[in-house]
Every structure is written in structure tokens, then in C-alpha cells.
Amino acid sequence: ALAIEPFQLEDEYKELNATQWAWVIESLTKEQRLILWPHLDSSMLSSILSELHEDVRQQIVALLPKKDIEATVCAGTSVEALDILEVLPQKTASNIIKKLSSETQSEVEASLSYEEDEVGRYANKHVYTIADDALVSTVITAIKNSDTNLESNALFVVSSDLKFLGEVSLNDLLNAPKSSNVSAIVERSDMVLNDKESLIEASKAVQSTQKSLVPVIKENGQFVGVFSIHDALYIFQEFYEAQMAHMGKVNDEDLFSPVLTSTRRRAVWLGINLLTAFLASFVIGMFDKVLIEIVALAVLMPIVASMGGITGSQSLTLTIRGLATNQISQGNLSALHKKEFYVALLNSLCWATVVAVICYFWFENSVLAVIIAIAIIINMIVAAFSGVFIPVILEKMGVDPAIAGSVILTTVTDVVGFFVFLGGASIIFLW
Amino acid sequence: ALAIEPFQLEDEYKELNATQWAWVIESLTKEQRLILWPHLDSSMLSSILSELHEDVRQQIVALLPKKDIEATVCAGTSVEALDILEVLPQKTASNIIKKLSSETQSEVEASLSYEEDEVGRYANKHVYTIADDALVSTVITAIKNSDTNLESNALFVVSSDLKFLGEVSLNDLLNAPKSSNVSAIVERSDMVLNDKESLIEASKAVQSTQKSLVPVIKENGQFVGVFSIHDALYIFQEFYEAQMAHMGKVNDEDLFSPVLTSTRRRAVWLGINLLTAFLASFVIGMFDKVLIEIVALAVLMPIVASMGGITGSQSLTLTIRGLATNQISQGNLSALHKKEFYVALLNSLCWATVVAVICYFWFENSVLAVIIAIAIIINMIVAAFSGVFIPVILEKMGVDPAIAGSVILTTVTDVVGFFVFLGGASIIFLW
Incomplete structure (x- = not known):
């Protein structure tokens, strides 16, 4: 359905509304979008643009002649005009506003007097x-x-x-x-x-x-x-x-964003992750002596970190949702901490036992089995606490916990996991 | 606001509607919920129950006397009745249905003739x-x-x-x-x-x-x-x-689900993750000889796995969204693969260089620096392909990619990362 031949448009696509057209355009590559655009019903252009993902809207508007943009904005409603003006350079936008009908112009100006996340901006002013x-x-x-x-x-x-x-x-x-x-x-x-x-x-x-x-x-x-x-x-x-x-460690982006734009946006997340990863490496590096002695530690250490990571992610996800719905407050925070603690305690006892048994038979080393079990229990409990604690603190600091939460949490579970496991092993095996 | 004294309810909470009451109840612990419940306006009980998170609804209904449930269901609309009947045992539900007014009864029965995810079930039949x-x-x-x-x-x-x-x-x-x-x-x-x-x-x-x-x-x-x-x-x-x-590796659960319920549900995810983690450990174990020789490999190996993990997660998130909106099809899949490949290639070249430089100065070993750079590039590119490929295949198999996708992806990025890095090092350093 996506390999549209522009000259077959008439039959199949005539009945699409603006939302459906926006959906089609979003699933096309840049080249296909450009082939399609001139064939669209010009009376729908402003609604289609307004419905498009911001990235795609920006991409298309950047490629249109100024005259066409002006005509499209002037033909649309003030709500649509606002969406299109948003992705234009300030100067072009002000020039177009001057050419709007006086009614649309006053509606657009009323909207622009509000901040981007205020409901006044998006209130439909064109109402009976x-x-x-x-x-x-x-x-x-x-x-x-x-x-x-x-x-x-x-x-x-x-x-x-x-x-x-x-x-x-x-x-x-x-x-x-x-x-x-x-x-x-x-x-x-x-x-x-x-x-x-x-x-x-x-x-x-x-x-x-x-x-x-x-x-x-x-x-x-x-x-x-x-x-x-x-x-x-x-x-x-x-x-x-x-x-x-x-x-998912990505910014909300268009399916077919330009490669360089995507690369740049995602590089930020990768760079932050690399810092975290090096921090974990640094912790591992502190225990190189015991790693040389007992290679099984290197084999098993990702298990400790990863079980903590999942536990933390579970508490974090629940907490972030609770914060988003405003259902977590000072009044129930300690009850939540307590519940997450008990859940992590039970699960850590269960899975630490499983891991210990497997390790015992794999490496035939009961001390190692005990050390990894204790490390998993400690890491999972710390993870559960951090999963509640980190997003709450971030929200208090005015940082969106959905953005920064999981990176910080991974750092904690990696560092604590490696430190407890390798540190414990150092104490037992090297002293 | 959450430490509600039940006898102060009158003033502050009189104006709450059912949605707002449901919101309050969801943020209370089980004990608090039970204290509050008898103080609620009985004419609102069915709407409040219907608005509650399914877990919470089930919890409260399980604690109410049968007579009260019956009275509540009979007082509500057919839509509300349906929500309450859903969390009751089959037999209790059928008994209550018999006692409904004939109009509500026929509406409820019409709804129950549909499957759980069919719109006919939720269509409001009580319409003018x-x-x-x-x-x-x-x-x-x-x-x-x-x-x-x-x-x-x-x-x-x-x-x-x-x-x-x-x-x-x-x-x-x-x-x-x-x-x-x-x-x-x-x-x-x-x-x-x-x-x-x-x-x-x-x-x-x-x-x-x-x-x-x-x-x-x-x-x-x-x-x-x-x-x-x-x-x-x-x-x-x-x-x-x-x-x-x-x-976030958790089932959609109530903030204050019972500890045992939460533990059991989350244990499933932890168990699956443990399988993945052991698979990664097994791969690491294949290369124990080179790990004994060069301890830096153990220090650095999490970096290779984690950079692949993030890259894969980025492609996976975009693909899962595209599948959910039906914007990915056979027609644009190869274009998406190509774009994700180039983004991963550019980012991997960039970050592999950074890691190589740091490793060179940290371990003063240029061969190791080259090996880790190549391993990161290979793992990130494989991750990007898998991030697109895995959810598409899962969807074709009828499995929800949002559930299984990231576990499979992590397995791939861990296994490939450790295998390429340690395997490459074995070839160079041991032969």
C-alpha cells in the first residue's frame, strides 16, 4: 500500500481525511513524501500539515516555496495555522501572520500570547x-x-x-x-x-x-x-x-527522520550511557587482582548487575507512573517503599537461591555460590529502593524522571552489583 | 492529602466525582482503602468501582459482602455492572445478573456475547x-x-x-x-x-x-x-x-498490589531475564582462557554489551511504535532497515573511536583498543538490525513485540557483544 504511484492516487485515496493522509505521509520516505505532496487536494493541505508529526511537518515546510506555505496557512483555521507557524523561522512566521484574515490573525495572536504548554494556547477560539x-x-x-x-x-x-x-x-x-x-x-x-x-x-x-x-x-x-x-x-x-x-533511550522521532538528525539525537543517549558503562568498568577494574585469581567472577558478574537492573526497572516504572498520575505523595511514599522492599526481598531470596544452586554445580565452589547469592540479594534490594527513590528526587528537582531515571538507576545497579560481588569475593578469596 | 481521617471527609471531599474518588482510592494502601470505603456515597459506588484499576476493583470486591456487591451492581448502569461482574467469580456473576432489572440485564447479556477486546462489548447500549x-x-x-x-x-x-x-x-x-x-x-x-x-x-x-x-x-x-x-x-x-x-519489565499493576501478587508477577520477568543472563555468562565462560591472560577484557566487556543494548533499544522503540500505528509495512521495511543501519554505523564509528582512545590511554594497549572498537561497531550494527527485525518477526508470529522484544534483543546484544569482543581477543592474543 505504501509504494504509491502518484498517478493512481485518484481511485483509492480520494476518500482519505486529513488524519489518514498524515498517517500515510508519516510512513513514507522523504523522497516518496515529495512525490506525493503536489498531488494532494490543496484544500486539505493545512489540516494535513497540522496533523503531521512535528518532525515531518518541519521537513515538508522546509522544502515548500514561501508562497505555497503562505497560501496554505491563509486557507486553514487558526489552530492549523498555529501548528504550521510553529515550525517556521520567527521572521517568516511574523510575515505570514500579517497576511491572515483579521479574524484568524487575532485568534493566532491570542494563542501566541500563551506559553507552549498552557491550555490557553490550544483552546479553540473559533467557537460559536x-x-x-x-x-x-x-x-x-x-x-x-x-x-x-x-x-x-x-x-x-x-x-x-x-x-x-x-x-x-x-x-x-x-x-x-x-x-x-x-x-x-x-x-x-x-x-x-x-x-x-x-x-x-x-x-x-x-x-x-x-x-x-x-x-x-x-x-x-x-x-x-x-x-x-x-x-x-x-x-x-x-x-x-x-x-x-x-x-527506549530515543527522542520521539519520525520513522524516517534524516540520518544525520537521528544520529545526533541518539548520540546524546549513547554518550550518557557510555559514561555509565565506564563507571561500571572502573569499579570492575578496582578488583582486577581477584578477577585474575578466579575467572568465574568475570563469567558470573553480569548476572548480578542484570538482576538488579530488572528489579530497579520494575520499581522505577511503577513509581514514574504513580508520579505522572500524581498518586504518589509524601503521605504514601513510605508505604510504597515498604511494599517494594518486601517484593524485592522475596524475589531476591527466590532467585538468589536458584543462581547459587546453578553456580555450585557449574563451578563446584560453594563459597562462590554463597557470595553471588548475597550479592544478588543486596543488589536487588538496593535496586528496589533506588527505583522508588530516584524518580521521586528527580521530580522534586524538576527533572523529568522518565528521561533521567533509568540511566541513573542502571548506574546504581551496575556499580552496586559489581562492587558487592567482586568486593565480597576479594575479601573472602584474597585475605 | 492522602492521610485521610475518615470523619473529616464531609468538607473537603464532598465535591469529588467518581473518577476523582477512584484516583484517591488507588493512591491508598489496602488498610486505608478499607477504612474509607464505608464512608463513600452509596449512589456513587458502582461508578467508582467501574473507574478503578482492575486490580484495586478486584481487591475491594473480594472484601465486600455479597449483598453489598449485588446492591451496588443493581444500582449502576450496564457498563458499570459489566466492569464489576468481570472481577467476580463466574457463579456469583451469573447470580447477580439474574437479579438485574430486565433492561440492564439484556444490555449486560448483549455485552457478554462479545469477546473481551471487541468493541461490541463496550458499546453503550443505553442510548437514546x-x-x-x-x-x-x-x-x-x-x-x-x-x-x-x-x-x-x-x-x-x-x-x-x-x-x-x-x-x-x-x-x-x-x-x-x-x-x-x-x-x-x-x-x-x-x-x-x-x-x-x-x-x-x-x-x-x-x-x-x-x-x-x-x-x-x-x-x-x-x-x-x-x-x-x-x-x-x-x-x-x-x-x-x-x-x-x-x-519496564513489569505487568500493569496497582501501586499497592498485595506483596505476594506483585512478587509472583514480577518473578516471571526476573526468571526470563535470568535465562538471558546465564546465556551471556555461558558465552563469557567459553573464553575463560583469554580472560585469565588479559584481565582488562573483563573490565571492558560490559561496555561493548551496553552500547549494543542502547542502540538496539533505540531501533526497537521506534519499530514497536511504527508497528502499533500500522505505519511499518512490507513497502517501507527495507527503507527503515537502511536508515537504522546508517544511523548505527555513524554512531558506532563515533563512539567506538572514543572508547578506543580511552582504552589506549587506560591500558596502554593499542591492539586491545582496536579490538574493542571493532567489537562495538559490529555489535551496534547487529543491534540496529535486530531492533527492527525482532519486533517485525514477533508481530508476524502473533506475539506482542512490546512484551517479548526487549528481552530477545538484550540476549542478542549481550551474546554478540561478548562473543565478538572476547572471541576477537582470543584470536589475536592466544594464537
């Missing part, structure tokens, strides 16, 4: 509101005459000085006397979002309601726009994709 | 539909008189034999002549879901529309219920949480 002094009959007529469907069953009511007053449900609107004012039937919204709230918190809030649209208002009560459950879904998806990318 | 032969005026009156708000702007139209016919927007309904039939203004829905479709595919489909509710229909055209964007968000969240848990 009704005035509190309007007559019920006027509103019903307006709904009848509008050619687009309403996005929700509730209509947001705004005063003449743009203050948000609440919402009116269609049921109430239809039941109200035609000659009464909207203000007579307006109801307080169950939930409003503050415009400065962070995107992820706003998304959680929207998720906890059964509403599709939630109004976003300023501190002074002015109506900014609406944040939808579709927006929330998108934000969650971005959040999880980024967390998973970090867990 | 209109008959195609109803008069427009009748429908408008019904909307006016209904005391609950409509969930969406579109109304689903069903024929007398329960076939799904399409939808009617409120705008059209208000504009239509009062005496005409609904069938005159019904429009084909942009999207309908097949009831047998998998939950994750259904969720992706809903996400790609701007709709809040999508109708679910049987093969024969019969209307089953609706799947909402809120459901889709929940499914995505579960999907990502599970994937992240697997990446």
Missing part, C-alpha cells in the same frame, strides 16, 4: 458563543440557519464584555419561552479550565468529566475558547509517546 | 435512538421533555426491526417540517464501527473523526450501541500504560 442578552427565539433561529452542525449539546454564554457566564443546554433552550432572555436559563458549567493551566493537567480534567467541550477562561473571567476531549486525547498520546521514547 | 417513522414534532417534544441532556448533537435513527439507518442532526431536525417523518431527513453517518472490530482499532477510528459518538452496528446492519471518544481515550490510556509497563 451566544450573548446573555439574546432572545431564546433568536438563538434557535440562528441554530436553524447555521449550515454547520453544533459541536456539542451545550452552548456557551458570554456577556457583552466577553465574560464567561455558563452554558445553556439545547433541551432548556427548546423548553424556554421564546421571548425570554438567554440569561434566564444559563447554568453554571460543571467544569471550567484556567487558561494558564498546563496542557496535561487540563487534559486530565477533561477526561474526568463526561463532556466533549470544556470552556477555557482567563483569571478575570473572560472567555478564551474551548478545549475538547479530542484535544485531550491528542495531548495524552503525545505525552505517552514521549515517555515511551525516553524509556 | 429515534425511530425512522417517528414524526419530527414527536422527536422535538421528546427532547424537550427529557430531563437528561443529549450526549451529542446527532441523534441515531433506527428502523422498527432495529436496523441502523443513519443520524439526524439537531439543526436539520429543527428546520424540518414538523409533520414530516424522521426518515426524510436522516443522513448516512460518516463513520460506523463493526461490532467485532478490536477495541484499539475502533479507538483509532474514533480518534480520526471529529465526532464524540460513533454508532456500532452488527454485520447484518442492526444497531448495537455507541462508542464514544471518552471510551477511546480510556482504551488508548490502557494500551499505553500496558506497553510502558512491559518496557
Whole structure:
């Protein structure tokens, strides 16, 4: 399906919507993307660009003539314009903003007055509101005459000085006397979002309601726009994709990012890992005398480090999720530490025994078997504590535990594992 | 906030909705959960249970008297009932189903006729539909008189034999002549879901529309219920949480799962890892002669394995995401392999040089420096190929690459890393 011949596009691909087109484009190589682009329906270009992964959007925009970008941005909505402007150089972006229709321009400027992670920036400003002094009959007529469907069953009511007053449900609107004012039937919204709230918190809030649209208002009560459950879904998806990318030691990147870009981004993670690895090597190097005496130590030492690594990763994963959902606090931290300790204790006793038995039969050395068992137990317990402790500390320091947590944890489990195992062996076998 | 004194509940917690209560309960220990439970508003219990993490739901239900469970299930909606019945023993569940109101009972039974991951099971069957032969005026009156708000702007139209016919927007309904039939203004829905479709595919489909509710229909055209964007968000969240848990070598578990449950679940991952670790040890053991001669090899060997591990993890993470979004296919697989190869080649050349230089100065052995550089380059390139190859093969075999991928990959990078490095050293230093 991906080896698209551009001139066959018509039949198969005519029905795709912008989301589906973005999906297709993301799975193409750069060359294929460039062949395809001119054949797309020009009325969809701005929505497609807006739906694309940021890397791909940037790649395509960088290759388009300025005139085409301008035309695409001007043809789209303010939300789409914002996504495209984001990947443009500052100067080009300001030039294009000047050429937008005055309505879109003011919507875009309102968005740009917010920080990147504030919900005010992404609130849809292009939304149908009704005035509190309007007559019920006027509103019903307006709904009848509008050619687009309403996005929700509730209509947001705004005063003449743009203050948000609440919402009116269609049921109430239809039941109200035609000659009464909207203000007579307006109801307080169950939930409003503050415009400065962070995107992820706003998304959680929207998720906890059964509403599709939630109004976003300023501190002074002015109506900014609406944040939808579709927006929330998108934000969650971005959040999880980024967390998973970090867990896999990669930045969230396009499937077909340019080789040099990918190389550079991934090199950072590899470089940090190398530091960790050299630290572990340094610890091993401290015990070269015992390694020369007993080569079995070199054979077995990765087991100690790796069992600690997995245990730590398990506690870390649970803790990072708990921190992300705000379910870990000072109040339950010690209970969590205790639980993780007991889990690690039981598992370490179990697996240390297994390893000891295997080592005893493999190397016929009971002292070695005892040393590795003790080293595994210590390393797994330290790992479990670190798995809870490290992300909590990182979060307090304002560092994202999903990014830095596992690198630091691996350092701990490697260093402790090698140190305890080889150090213990040195004491027993060399003294 | 978590050290809740049960008798202070009234003031602070009165305004919490079911989602927020579930969130609070999940962050409590078992003992605290039991203290809190009797103080909750009994009309919310079924929604709270339904919102809870499956582990926690099971824990609480297991501790409640049968009568209380029955009362809670009967008081809730069919969707909530389903969530609670899921964590009950088969027999208890069937007994409770018999006591449900006939409407809820038939909704629950309709759901249970589907498999666990089919969208038909989770489609909301308790939805307001209109008959195609109803008069427009009748429908408008019904909307006016209904005391609950409509969930969406579109109304689903069903024929007398329960076939799904399409939808009617409120705008059209208000504009239509009062005496005409609904069938005159019904429009084909942009999207309908097949009831047998998998939950994750259904969720992706809903996400790609701007709709809040999508109708679910049987093969024969019969209307089953609706799947909402809120459901889709929940499914995505579960999907990502599970994937992240697997990446961290843990099953998706409750923060305060019982120690024995956690121990048992995590033991599986630790056991699999131990097999991997012993395989690596076995490879190291093959080269004990050269390890005795040159202790620096033991000091440096974790570096080779770990650089391969990170490279592989990077390719694996990208590939697993591409497979999850269906963006990797036969058509672009070789392009992806090629790109990952070049990225790994560049990075391996860069970091192998760094390691070689450090080793040269540390051990003053240029041959060793060359051997480790070559081993790192080979291992990183093999890792990048495996990172793409392994998940693709696993997916073809019907195994979830997010679960098995990284264990297999680590085995490959450890075995190849140790084999190439120690094997190369054996050839050079021992022959």
C-alpha cells in the first residue's frame, strides 16, 4: 500500500481525511513524501500539515516555496495555522501572520500570547458563543440557519464584555419561552479550565468529566475558547509517546527522520550511557587482582548487575507512573517503599537461591555460590529502593524522571552489583 | 492529602466525582482503602468501582459482602455492572445478573456475547435512538421533555426491526417540517464501527473523526450501541500504560498490589531475564582462557554489551511504535532497515573511536583498543538490525513485540557483544 504511484492516487485515496493522509505521509520516505505532496487536494493541505508529526511537518515546510506555505496557512483555521507557524523561522512566521484574515490573525495572536504548554494556547477560539442578552427565539433561529452542525449539546454564554457566564443546554433552550432572555436559563458549567493551566493537567480534567467541550477562561473571567476531549486525547498520546521514547533511550522521532538528525539525537543517549558503562568498568577494574585469581567472577558478574537492573526497572516504572498520575505523595511514599522492599526481598531470596544452586554445580565452589547469592540479594534490594527513590528526587528537582531515571538507576545497579560481588569475593578469596 | 481521617471527609471531599474518588482510592494502601470505603456515597459506588484499576476493583470486591456487591451492581448502569461482574467469580456473576432489572440485564447479556477486546462489548447500549417513522414534532417534544441532556448533537435513527439507518442532526431536525417523518431527513453517518472490530482499532477510528459518538452496528446492519471518544481515550490510556509497563519489565499493576501478587508477577520477568543472563555468562565462560591472560577484557566487556543494548533499544522503540500505528509495512521495511543501519554505523564509528582512545590511554594497549572498537561497531550494527527485525518477526508470529522484544534483543546484544569482543581477543592474543 505504501509504494504509491502518484498517478493512481485518484481511485483509492480520494476518500482519505486529513488524519489518514498524515498517517500515510508519516510512513513514507522523504523522497516518496515529495512525490506525493503536489498531488494532494490543496484544500486539505493545512489540516494535513497540522496533523503531521512535528518532525515531518518541519521537513515538508522546509522544502515548500514561501508562497505555497503562505497560501496554505491563509486557507486553514487558526489552530492549523498555529501548528504550521510553529515550525517556521520567527521572521517568516511574523510575515505570514500579517497576511491572515483579521479574524484568524487575532485568534493566532491570542494563542501566541500563551506559553507552549498552557491550555490557553490550544483552546479553540473559533467557537460559536451566544450573548446573555439574546432572545431564546433568536438563538434557535440562528441554530436553524447555521449550515454547520453544533459541536456539542451545550452552548456557551458570554456577556457583552466577553465574560464567561455558563452554558445553556439545547433541551432548556427548546423548553424556554421564546421571548425570554438567554440569561434566564444559563447554568453554571460543571467544569471550567484556567487558561494558564498546563496542557496535561487540563487534559486530565477533561477526561474526568463526561463532556466533549470544556470552556477555557482567563483569571478575570473572560472567555478564551474551548478545549475538547479530542484535544485531550491528542495531548495524552503525545505525552505517552514521549515517555515511551525516553524509556527506549530515543527522542520521539519520525520513522524516517534524516540520518544525520537521528544520529545526533541518539548520540546524546549513547554518550550518557557510555559514561555509565565506564563507571561500571572502573569499579570492575578496582578488583582486577581477584578477577585474575578466579575467572568465574568475570563469567558470573553480569548476572548480578542484570538482576538488579530488572528489579530497579520494575520499581522505577511503577513509581514514574504513580508520579505522572500524581498518586504518589509524601503521605504514601513510605508505604510504597515498604511494599517494594518486601517484593524485592522475596524475589531476591527466590532467585538468589536458584543462581547459587546453578553456580555450585557449574563451578563446584560453594563459597562462590554463597557470595553471588548475597550479592544478588543486596543488589536487588538496593535496586528496589533506588527505583522508588530516584524518580521521586528527580521530580522534586524538576527533572523529568522518565528521561533521567533509568540511566541513573542502571548506574546504581551496575556499580552496586559489581562492587558487592567482586568486593565480597576479594575479601573472602584474597585475605 | 492522602492521610485521610475518615470523619473529616464531609468538607473537603464532598465535591469529588467518581473518577476523582477512584484516583484517591488507588493512591491508598489496602488498610486505608478499607477504612474509607464505608464512608463513600452509596449512589456513587458502582461508578467508582467501574473507574478503578482492575486490580484495586478486584481487591475491594473480594472484601465486600455479597449483598453489598449485588446492591451496588443493581444500582449502576450496564457498563458499570459489566466492569464489576468481570472481577467476580463466574457463579456469583451469573447470580447477580439474574437479579438485574430486565433492561440492564439484556444490555449486560448483549455485552457478554462479545469477546473481551471487541468493541461490541463496550458499546453503550443505553442510548437514546429515534425511530425512522417517528414524526419530527414527536422527536422535538421528546427532547424537550427529557430531563437528561443529549450526549451529542446527532441523534441515531433506527428502523422498527432495529436496523441502523443513519443520524439526524439537531439543526436539520429543527428546520424540518414538523409533520414530516424522521426518515426524510436522516443522513448516512460518516463513520460506523463493526461490532467485532478490536477495541484499539475502533479507538483509532474514533480518534480520526471529529465526532464524540460513533454508532456500532452488527454485520447484518442492526444497531448495537455507541462508542464514544471518552471510551477511546480510556482504551488508548490502557494500551499505553500496558506497553510502558512491559518496557519496564513489569505487568500493569496497582501501586499497592498485595506483596505476594506483585512478587509472583514480577518473578516471571526476573526468571526470563535470568535465562538471558546465564546465556551471556555461558558465552563469557567459553573464553575463560583469554580472560585469565588479559584481565582488562573483563573490565571492558560490559561496555561493548551496553552500547549494543542502547542502540538496539533505540531501533526497537521506534519499530514497536511504527508497528502499533500500522505505519511499518512490507513497502517501507527495507527503507527503515537502511536508515537504522546508517544511523548505527555513524554512531558506532563515533563512539567506538572514543572508547578506543580511552582504552589506549587506560591500558596502554593499542591492539586491545582496536579490538574493542571493532567489537562495538559490529555489535551496534547487529543491534540496529535486530531492533527492527525482532519486533517485525514477533508481530508476524502473533506475539506482542512490546512484551517479548526487549528481552530477545538484550540476549542478542549481550551474546554478540561478548562473543565478538572476547572471541576477537582470543584470536589475536592466544594464537
